[in-house]
Amino acid sequence: MKAAAGTAPTFAAGLRRAFDGPHDIGRTRPGWVVMALVFLGFLAFPAFTSPFGATNVAYYLLNIPMAFGLSLLWGYGGVLSFGQVAFFAVAGYVYGIVAGNFPDAAWATWAGSAAGLAAAAALAAAFGYFMFYARVAAWIVPILTLVLALLLSTFLGLTAGAAWTVGQVALGGYNGMTSIPSLQIGGLVFQDYAFYYLVLGVVVVCFVGLRVWVNSHRGQVVMAIREDLLRTELLGYDVRLEQLRVFVLAAVLSGVSGLLYVQWGNYITPSVTSLQQAALPVIWVAVGGRNSLVAVAVATFLLNQLSYVLSSAGNQYALVIIGVLLVAVMLFAPEGIILRLARGWRGARRGQAGVP
Amino acid sequence: MADTISILYQFGTNAGFLLLSALGLIVILGMMNIINLAHGEFMMLGAYAASAAVQRGAPLPLAVLLAAAVVGVFGVVLERLVVRHFYGRELGALVVTWGISLIMSQGALLAFGPFMPPIAIPGGAVSVGVYSFSVYWLFLMVLCVLLLAGLGLLYRSTEFGLQARAAMQNPAMARALGIRVDRIYMATFGIGSALAGMSGALLAPTTSIAPFMGQQFVAPAFITVVVGGGASVIGGAIGSSGLLALVQTPVAFLLGSFWGSVALLVAALVVIRILPGGVSSLGRRMLPGWAR
Numbered sequence: 001m002k003a004a005a006g007t008a009p010t011f012a013a014g015l016r017r018a019f020d021g022p023h024d025i026g027r028t029r030p031g032w033v034v035m036a037l038v039f040l041g042f043l044a045f046p047a048f049t050s051p052f053g054a055t056n057v058a059y060y061l062l063n064i065p066m067a068f069g070l071s072l073l074w075g076y077g078g079v080l081s082f083g084q085v086a087f088f089a090v091a092g093y094v095y096g097i098v099a100g101n102f103p104d105a106a107w108a109t110w111a112g113s114a115a116g117l118a119a120a121a122a123l124a125a126a127f128g129y130f131m132f133y134a135r136v137a138a139w140i141v142p143i144l145t146l147v148l149a150l151l152l153s154t155f156l157g158l159t160a161g162a163a164w165t166v167g168q169v170a171l172g173g174y175n176g177m178t179s180i181p182s183l184q185i186g187g188l189v190f191q192d193y194a195f196y197y198l199v200l201g202v203v204v205v206c207f208v209g210l211r212v213w214v215n216s217h218r219g220q221v222v223m224a225i226r227e228d229l230l231r232t233e234l235l236g237y238d239v240r241l242e243q244l245r246v247f248v249l250a251a252v253l254s255g256v257s258g259l260l261y262v263q264w265g266n267y268i269t270p271s272v273t274s275l276q277q278a279a280l281p282v283i284w285v286a287v288g289g290r291n292s293l294v295a296v297a298v299a300t301f302l303l304n305q306l307s308y309v310l311s312s313a314g315n316q317y318a319l320v321i322i323g324v325l326l327v328a329v330m331l332f333a334p335e336g337i338i339l340r341l342a343r344g345w346r347g348a349r350r351g352q353a354g355v356p
Numbered sequence: 357m358a359d360t361i362s363i364l365y366q367f368g369t370n371a372g373f374l375l376l377s378a379l380g381l382i383v384i385l386g387m388m389n390i391i392n393l394a395h396g397e398f399m400m401l402g403a404y405a406a407s408a409a410v411q412r413g414a415p416l417p418l419a420v421l422l423a424a425a426v427v428g429v430f431g432v433v434l435e436r437l438v439v440r441h442f443y444g445r446e447l448g449a450l451v452v453t454w455g456i457s458l459i460m461s462q463g464a465l466l467a468f469g470p471f472m473p474p475i476a477i478p479g480g481a482v483s484v485g486v487y488s489f490s491v492y493w494l495f496l497m498v499l500c501v502l503l504l505a506g507l508g509l510l511y512r513s514t515e516f517g518l519q520a521r522a523a524m525q526n527p528a529m530a531r532a533l534g535i536r537v538d539r540i541y542m543a544t545f546g547i548g549s550a551l552a553g554m555s556g557a558l559l560a561p562t563t564s565i566a567p568f569m570g571q572q573f574v575a576p577a578f579i580t581v582v583v584g585g586g587a588s589v590i591g592g593a594i595g596s597s598g599l600l601a602l603v604q605t606p607v608a609f610l611l612g613s614f615w616g617s618v619a620l621l622v623a624a625l626v627v628i629r630i631l632p633g634g635v636s637s638l639g640r641r642m643l644p645g646w647a648r
Contacts, residue, residue: 074447078447080447080450080451082450082454127625130625130626130628130629131625131628133629134628134629134630134632135632136628136632137632137633138446138447139385139389139391139446139447139450140582140628142447142450143391143450143578143581143582144578144582144621144624144625146574146578147574147575147578147579147621147624148621150571150574150575151575151614151617151618151621154614154617155614155618158614275571275574276458279454279455279458282451282454283455286451316462316465316466317462317466318462319458319459319461319462320458320459320462320463320466322455322458323455323456323457323458323459323462324455324459325455326451326452326454326455326458327438327452327455327456327459330442330448330451330452330455331438331441331452334448
């Protein structure tokens with residue numbers, strides 16, 4: 001009895017520290033209340049909209065895991081990648097190949113998901129090995145990942161014709177791969193409302209998991225490398241392995257977004273890994289605030305909505321607006337707009353409470 | 357004999373293309389430790405300026421010089437407005453110049469439409485045996501050598517070069533000795549931009565001139581820079597474009613140009629795994645002083 005009473009607070013404290021550690025905003029009581037309310041709002045949202053509306057909002061949400069991955073790499077790890085879309089595309093294409101070959105089998109959609117994530121992880125591990133084990137200068141990683149994304153896009157564009165058919169799935173060159181099956185379980189096909197809840201669930205699981213991760217020992221080692229690589233190494237950590245690990249984790253998160261994307265639209269084209277697309281995750285993360293998962297999620301959701309509205313209005317200025325936004329943020333709010341707003345709000349509250 | 361010349365010519369074109377694509381980038385990286393991601397768009401701007409000049413009756417050499425001047429001035433303005441805020445923050449500089457590149461490519465599309473009038477390749481061809489070679493490309497190869505020699509002279513034998521190298525080695529000490537490091541950085545960014553503009557204009561006759569043409573230079577230029585490293589401008593430029601052309605030429609010949617590009621990327625990964633500082637870090641130890 002005594003022992004149980006003794007461990008319960010420790011367990012609660014441990015749980016609290018795992019979610020509420022110092023490495024993200026939104027760890028005050030009002031912060032959690034706001035996040036819970038937003039989550040409830042998203043849960044209730046389908047009751048107020050059509051399947052079309054729910055599918056649209058699912059699209060704004062599905063890029064959040066990829067943005068989380070870049071936030072881990074760049075904000076928490078100090079390693080910038082411009083090629084996250086390459087892992088997004090690899091996962092999407094591999095899923096399409098596996099699931100598309102067994103169009104009526106529910107298990108194939110799950111096997112395809114696993115294969116897609118494994119392919120993204122394998123590519124990241126192989127590519128990252130050369131960079132991190134060589135201890136290259138910081139500017140080399142973004143450059144080489146960008147080249148990877150561009151070459152992948154070129155390659156996928158060349159895959160037109162019968163020579164590039166895997167089983168019964170054609171890669172399709174510039175026209176891309178079509179009729180990719182949606183995720184299924186039992187008799188349930190994840191479409192419309194079901195797909196919306198699938199995306200929402202994945203995003204929440206990623207958020208909670210990563211929130212624990214950044215406050216865990218592993219996450220703190222990655223942040224220590226960002227602050228001082230040499231000192232971390234002298235403390236006995238293999239910085240090459242730690243960096244490679246976070247690079248692979250980020251690639252898997254991109255892969256999650258890639259899977260959701262092909263399950264959302266049932267098609268994928270080489271343009272998902274073009275130069276323009278490669279810029280987008282960087283913009284979401286920079287505008288939100290790369291040091292905060294919450295800020296990155298908010299910015300990704302809002303900016304996806306913005307660019308959807310811009311592009312569906314046929315606006316030619318979309319890229320210019322996004323470029324201007326990126327330059328302005330880097331010049332005037334390098335820590336990110338959402339993060340700055342959140343900190344400003346916290347500062348204002350403290351001011352009111354009379355805390356210096 | 358003719359076969360050998362043909363292979364040498366292929367090698368020379370590839371090395372020349374890599375060198376011209378990367379030269380401006382290498383100068384800026386080596387001196388300032390800044391990567392300009394809008395480099396491809398600077399080359400696009402140079403090609404646009406040259407095309408506009410040729411349209412108005414200017415001869416190509418004048419058009420090329422004009423392009424260098426236009427892009428050089430553009431670079432200086434951009435350095436003053438944006439880039440100088442990112443000295444010492446290399447990742448920030450990468451991101452902000454990427455934003456600039458998006459604005460420039462889409463802006464060129466909006467301002468000038470999807471195509472610019474092409475520039476005809478001057479010079480015709482010479483034949484050796486069954487092969488014929490473009491005189492213009494032979495000229496570009498010679499020009500590459502001259503450009504490197506000119507840069508070498510600038511950084512080795514002038515007051516500016518001495519100050520620039522001092523600023524590169526130790527900015528704080530250079531400042532303490534009365535060198536205006538800020539001015540040096542501005543001039544270096546201007547020179548790098550002018551070189552990018554000139555390269556864009558020189559390569560314009562060999563390609564189609566369009567708003568997104570800069571993208572085709574991204575992979576070769578950045579791989580050349582990665583392989584070259586920042587330790588030495590000229591040594592890195594020669595070493596890496598030569599080495600990469602050596603890898604690319606046979607692969608592109610046997611399998612096509614896409615696999616040539618893949619070979620470039622693989623070669624870059626292998627080189628950095630062995631020499632993380634690029635081939636110029638090797639040059640530091642092994643090359644004679646003039647090449648450093």
